[in-house]
Amino acid sequence: MPRNRSNARKPLRSRLSRGAWGAVLTTALVISGSLTAYAGYLDVYGNLSQESVDTDAFGDRPSKVEGAVNIMLIGSDVRSGDNGNYGKSEGERPDSLVIAHISPNQDGATLINLPRDSVVDLPACEPADDKPGMQAQRGMINSAMSLGGVPCQWKAVEQLTGIHIDHFVSIDFTGFKDIVDSIDGVDMCIPEPIDDDKAHLKLGAGRQTLSGEEALGYVRSRYGQGDGSDISRIDRQQEFMGAMLKKVMSGDTMQSPTNLYGFLKSTADTITTDDELTLTKMTDLSIAMREVDMGQIKFVTVPNGPDPADPNRIAWTEPDAGQLFKAVAEDTKIDAGEKKGGEGKKGGGGGGGGKSEKPTVPAEQVTVEVVNGTEVSGLANEVSEKLGGEGFSVAGTGNPNGEVPSTTTVYYGPGQKEHAKTVAASAKDAKVEENPALGTTVQLVIAGDWDGMDGGQGGGVPDSAKGKTAADAKDACG
Known part of the structure; x- marks a missing residue:
């Protein structure tokens, strides 16, 4: 049976590696593959570390939609224990912050990435344990975690997005590696050689199976690939998680209770959740999601652009960001699929329309x-x-x-x-x-035909918020 869990606050382990949050959704999905192994799941649940969060202290909270579940996935650069091999980092600022919106009503799930470099209006938070708390201020979204711990980050995400958060989950570096290794790696195609000392990653070009260590470096890598931005890294993380989900859902993991148990145990040993995320709730989520199609698992990044005060930071683009959050908060269907430079829109008269072709100038x-x-x-x-x-x-x-x-x-x-x-x-x-x-x-x-910014003021989810699904997420070679 699961061990007794009091309301006492338990230490929060080193948290989610960059991109490791996708494994949490994977876990929620694959539990449904063999509910007959119930005794095994009890054992898995007993390995979880849990923390009490007093959400009543938040004050007014967004309304909850019956049936939908929103899980805040958080991670930080805190490195201790087996994670100490990845360098030193001060404080507990999350590198990854994601809202996993699981919707049985819409037969799917959406993962909304809130970039760590986002500059936002943060609410005041009380001190928590060794955290000093903070006054209301404008700053990077991950400052809430550093100054007020999990409760402060939870409160900030709710107030910024208007989305009711039900639970939180975190995973550390070592856990992410173990999860990848438990499924014998993830197939990716690396278009160009990668040499990134900061991410402990050196890969040649070409199609290959990434081990846990290599996968961790791949999703952590920022300066060794692309333009070095956090947004570029998020895109790669989403591609990797799509490939990982495909392998878990289509491979041997789902076919054998023994394999499934091993996969889940590798996850449970290294994750932390709130103490309200019980085995019963996990099982209910799994039952609701077991028929999910890969095309209904969506990866989205909040619409954004450079912060006017600091181009090295990110500002959320309005009204697009607000429309995305409203759709999630109200459990409205969110379409996905990569935007193709304005395809399907009219325009193009009087000298060559720019809407039918992808822009070439940033x-x-x-x-x-x-x-x-x-x-x-x-x-x-x-x-x-x-x-x-x-x-x-x-x-x-x-x-x-x-x-x-x-x-x-x-x-x-x-x-x-x-x-x-x-x-x-x-x-x-x-x-x-x-x-x-x-x-x-x-x-x-x-002119008089103005219909707002692209995807903007006409209501619904803006085009700028439509990302990719697990089904159409390609590996890096296309």
Whole structure:
């Protein structure tokens, strides 16, 4: 039987490695593969470390939707015990912060990644154990964990997103490696050689099976791959977790109670949960999710852009982020599938529409002026703020001097067509048109057909929040 669990706070182990949070969802899914091995699950549950969190102390909380479960997956750079081989790190700032939204009502699950570099308005938190607590402040989202522990991070996530969080789960570096090794590695294709000393990773190019140690380095690697950004790393983590889920759900793990038990035990030995996440609740979740299809497991990153005050930090793009959170909070169906540069949208008249092709110039290299050709007061300022949040340099706003086009249009000067396409990709259904009188600043003229930023003000989940599913997550070679 599970050991007795009091309300006493228990030490929180070293937490989730970068990207290891996906294994938590995997666990929830594969438990359903063999509920007949109930005695084994009791033993697995007995290996969990648990912590009491007083959510009543949070004050007003978001409403809970019956049937849906939201689990906060957290991780940090704290390194102790077997994890000490991965260097030293001060404090307990999570490197990974994810909301796992499990929805039997929608027959699936969505993992929403909240980048650690996000700058947000954090709520005040009381001191907890050896944590000093904090006053309400603007700072990086993972500061809450450092200053107030799990309860403070939980409270911050709820207040920032409006999503009712039911439980939390964490996994440490060693646990992630053990999970990967328990399924005999994960197949990935590495397009280019990787040499990243910070992530303890050196891989040649080509298709290969990553061991637990290699997989840990792969999902931790930041500066040895891509552009070195946290967003780029999150994309790779999602691809890896998609490949891992496919292997678990289609391989021998699901076919044998013995294999399943070994997999679950390797997870349980190294995870920490709140003490309200009981075996009964885990089993109920598993029953509800056992018929889940890989196409219904979605990976999403909150819509974001550079923080206007610090381009090395991240600001959540509104209203897109708010629409995503609202959909999760209300358990609304969230479509997924990688966005293809505006495919399926109209546009493209008057000089070559930019909506049918993926932009080739990044927003950070585009300077745009916003002109309000409608009767909606303040619309140019509103749009310019959103463009600034996406990384564009906004030269100014104003009202039109002459005739307003019937269709929202991005005008560009010589050599600036690709820059105009980038703006058009963010301005829903805009077309692009050349104006030889313009210089290097493109001009967005908002007309009467304005329908918000791409995927924005029409309601529902914005296109910028639609990521990938476990079914269509490709390995790195495509």
